[in-house]
Amino acid sequence: MSIRRKAIALMATIALPLAPAVAAPARKAAAPATATVPADAPRLIVAIAVDQFSADLFAQYRRHYTGGLARLATGGVFPSGYQSHAATETCPGHSTILTGMRPAHTGIIANTWIDQSVARGKKAVYCAEDETQAAADPKDYVASVAHLLVPTLGERMKQRWPASRNVAVSGKDRGALMMGGHTIDQVYWWKGKGFATLEGRTLSPQAEAENASLAEVLKQGAPAMPLPEWCAGLDRAISVGTSEASGFTVGTGRFALAPGDAGAFRASPRLDRATIDLATELVDSLKLGKGAVPDILSVSLSATDYIGHATGTEGAEMCIQMQQLDLALGDFFTALDQRGIDYAVVLTADHGGFDLPERLNQQGLPQAQRAAKALLPEKLSEAIAPVLGLDAKGLVLSDGAFGDYWVNRALAPADKARVVAAVKQQLATNPQVAAVFSADELAAAPMPTGSPETWSLLQRARASFYAPRSGDFVVLLNRGVVPIVNxxxxxxATHGSAWDYDRRVPMLFWRRGMTGFEQPSAVETVDIAPSLAALIGLNVPDGTFDGRCLDLDAGPGTTCGAKP
Known part of the structure; x- marks a missing residue:
């Protein structure tokens, strides 16, 4: 497909087919390794994460899907998958999907955490950065997967079958890196006005061409997208704003793209289209799924998250996104079909999401509210410092009004313990706080077992706790409290809570010819990696994963048994 045609496709108000199959270079397979691959194993695993695609969104829009999501709903459907931990953010969630491990073991406790030992003014460390590399601008960090402590499925596949390809593409660096892992053949993510890759690597011709076509889209702009008829009831302006910020409205957007507005491109369905377009081109250029051993392609679609943060989950904007996501995935799967690839798909999410309280208040949830300033670290410091006779400046540190908090490391251990105790006492009567757990309490708690919907708040927080990085205490907010102060x-709107609207996500498995079924009982995203490993005959020792293999055979057979 020409650059011009791709640009038009991204600007159009209807979905157009993805690029047709093109010739790809021959690929050499490692002959000795092929004997360990079952004859019936798929030759390509397509692992898709839709950022902020909650189980609630899947259920709400399921009857309207006609494209890729409709196809996946004919396979193995687990509508109650759980990102079972409390830190329901993008980086921790992506880290579970293809490692089969919870954040307590992946080490990815949050999108950012405080590391008071780093030799720079900014002590907040991003989950996908190399903080040892200096940057002229704090936002211009060096992307890295070094913080991920465990291998991904793609890495395990390459270790077993060196000819296997591990490829990842995403709208966010943390999405691509946490799904791909440390050993990735090609990896790309959206950055600024085009796709980027790891420092020291060059963009492939396919990524360069995609960026060129997207530059044309950004230069020209694009018209608004149509509102599906079934979205009409959501087309209503909602006023947002506080005394600290001028008011504005959300709820009626149509994703018109002004020339040069890269921010609006990112927070629109066009970002997912571009990500899928590049993924399809990588299938061709690397000849994925055509070798003697299985390959894996990780695709993290970020537009749902950007749109959810910017406009909430219940407006016309999200309704348009749900339609466009479904159509884009349908075109993607059709493109894979046209290439004659034997592929298996899993689709899930890194976390769910919660609507903005201003709209929730009008829709039967008057208790929905924004977190109060009193939960910010500087306010907590000011409240307890006089009582303890300590300096309030830098006493308590955090990256927001909930989650992990750290106490100034310069304090003596006894004083640090006093600070934690004082904070717990201070917040014990706060109506917005559900629980406060100290690091000592979390370290002493056993790793949770059993069905994740029954876990206590302590167990949910324990699944996110990794002592070398986690805070000195963690604050969990009450249901319905949105941790955006202003x-x-x-x-x-946002996510990150320990409640099911952020923890519960769909898990959809599909492969041509499989018998479809629906299992409504709770499962976990850490079950995905062992399930896919079994499907391709990648046997691993017991105890390798936190999750378990899910049997994807609806009949008396099993996909979890030993492979020949």
Missing amino acids: PSPGGV
Whole structure:
């Protein structure tokens, strides 16, 4: 497909087919390794994470899907998958999907954490950065997967079958890196106005061409997208704003793209289209799924998350996104079909999401509210410092109004313990706080077992706790409290809580010819990696994963048995 045609496809108000199959270079397979691959194993695993695609969104829009999501709903459907931990953010969630391990073991406890030992002014460390590398601008960090402590499925496949390809593409660096892992053949993510890759690598011709076509889209702009008829009831302006910020509205957007507005491109269905377009081109250029051993392609689609943060989950904007996501996935699967690839798909999410309280208040949830300033680290410091006779400046540190908090490391251990105790006492009567757990309490708690929907708040927090990085205490907010103190354009709603609207996500498995079924009981995203490993005959020792293999055979057979 020409650059011009791709640009038009991304600007159009209807979905167009993805690029047709093109010739790819011959690929050499490692002959000795092929004997260990079962004859019936798929030759390509397609692992898709839809950022902020909650089980609630899947259920709400399921009857309207006609494309890729409709196809996946004919396979193995687990509508109650759980990102079972409390830190329901993008980086921790992506780290579970293809490692089969919870954040307590992946080491990815949050999108950012405080490391008071780093030799720079900014002590917040991003989950996908190399903080040892200096940057002229704090936002211009060096992307890295070094913080991930365990291998991904793609890495395990390459270790077993060196000819296997491990490829990842995403709208976010943390999505691509946490799914791909440390050993990735090609990896790309959206950055600024085009796709980027790891420092020291060059963009492939396919990524360069995609960036060129997207530059044309950004230069020209694009028209608004149509509102599906079944979205009409959601087309209503919602006023947002506080005394600290001028008011604005959400709820009626159509994703018109002004020339040069890269931010609007990112927070629109066009980002997912571009990500899928590049993924398809990588299938061709690397000849994925055509070798003697299985390959894996990780695709993390970020637009749902950007749109959810900017406009919430219940407006016309999200309704348009759900339609466009479904159509884009349908075109992607059709493109794979046209290439004659034997592929298996899993689709899930890194976390769910919660709508903005201003709209929830109008829709039967008057208790929905924004977190109070009193939960910010500087306010907590000011409240307890006089009582303890300590300096309030830098006493308590955090990256927001919930989650992990750290106490100034310069304090003596006894004083640190006093601070934690004082915070717990301070927040014991706060109506927005559900629980406060110290690091000592979390370290002493056993790793949770059993069905994740029955876990206590302590168990949910334990699944996110990794002592070398986690805070000195963690604050879990009550249900319905949105941890955005002051909303602003682009940031009106979020996720990150320990509640099921953020923890529960769909898990959909599909392969041509499989018998479809639906299992409504709770499962975990850490079950995905062992299930896929068994499907391709990648046997691993017991105890390798936190999760378990899910049997994807609806009949008396099993996909979890030993492979020949």
